[in-house]
Amino acid sequence: MQTTILYIGRDTEITIVMNRLLNARPEWKGICVCTDEEALAICSVEEIDLVLLGNGITPDEEEKIKSNLLNIRPGVKIIPHYGGGSGLLYGEIMTALS
Template sequence: MQTNILYIGRDTEITVVMNRLLNARPEWKGICVCTDDEAIEICQNQEIDLVLLGNGIDAACEEVLRAKLTGLKPDLKIIQHYGGGSGLLYGEIMTALSQDF
């Protein structure tokens, strides 16, 4: 079964890299966006297992975004990811998927 991961970040170049990293693993399907509106639309229309919040999202925007996303899907797992190598990314994702939030 494929795990659908939504990455939300404000830096276009980093978002492109995250898209490549997430989609390099056959067990993951990465969807990467730069705006909250895109993220909300995706959560409304697709099954998402995990949301990664990337760089550039300030605390106020993060709070609103978390509220909107969990309002759509109360059991949605949302974690912060601000960089690091692909090994760190893998560890963060696997840890988040194995935990109950």
């Protein structure tokens, strides 16, 4: 069974890279968006296992996103991811899912 990971970031180019990295692993299904509205719409129809909050999200936006996502998917894990290599990404995800 695949783990579905939603990445929310503000930088389109980084979001494209994250999409490639998340979907390179057969055990992961990565969905990557740049807006909160897209993220909320996806969470309304997809079973999301983990949310990664990326670069460009202000602290106020982060709190609002977390609150809105948890209203839709109570208990979903939400963690920050602000960069680093694919090894760091893998470690963050595996730690969050364990």
